[in-house]
Amino acid sequence: MTLIDNIIRKKDSLSSSEKAVANYILKNQKPIATITIAKIANESQTSISAVQRFCQTMGFKGFKDFKFALQSYELINQKSNIIDTDDNIINAYQQVLQTMNDVNKDILHQLTKDLINSSVNFILGSFYSSIPANYLSLALNDLGYLSISIDDSDKASHLINTINNDSTIVVFSISGDAGAYQDLFSSLSDSLPQKSYLITMNPNASQNSLFSNIIILPAKNLDHISVIDPQGINIIFIERLINSIYKLRKK
Secondary structure (H helix, E strand, C coil): HHHHHHHHHHHCCCCCHHHHHHHHHHCCHHHHCHHHHHHHHCCCCCCCHHHHHHHHHCCCHHHHHHHHHHHHHHHHHHHHHHHHHHHHHHHHHHHCCCCHHHHHHHHHHHHHHHHHHHCCCCECCCCCHHHHHHHHHHHHCCCCCEEEEEHHHHHHHHHCCCCCCCCCCEEEEECCCCCCHHHHHHHCCCCCCEEEEEEECCCCHHHCCCCEEEEEECCCCCHHCCCCCCCCCHHHHHHHHHHHHHHHHHC
């Protein structure tokens, strides 16, 4: 019996929080092998202790042992089709890149102007999304626009007295869930700057009322063929954005 078979067999006997963890893992088997216990807890809307209890119920000492077993399971299942998977990733990116021009140009232009005119730009992204957040922040600073990159919710909580209406906030989140910064946004609920942007690959994120602007990047099928969050599209978007800023600045 495989690890996944064992989870399915025991799922109905789990507590509600452990069952939520199990359901999340069954739906996200490939990404699970490369993410942290904190992200699993956040994405499954449970807690770190609930994830640990789930791992122990499955017969492991803790999350570290469970994650190793899941990585081994994935490697065994991927060896037979690794070449096809590589080809699929390249083909999927080619298809997505052809639709990059479908990104809302009006919002993109407004973001360009806001990043130029803000007193400070706050660029947020947790876990893998910290990669594009740091990249955009570095590029803006290189162009002379003060930017601060935050990749941790605890650090973000210290920004409450720093963010004002002259600031621009940009949050990168593949799933469109800004839950990692819930404390920050709750504290700013009455004073969140109008220049706030969520950059995501989830079409349903348009229902997120926290942000004044939402940019949805194309990523159809990428999440199903990559074992990590597909950040390549974010990086390409940032290069396009930075070049737009540079051109607008020269006018």
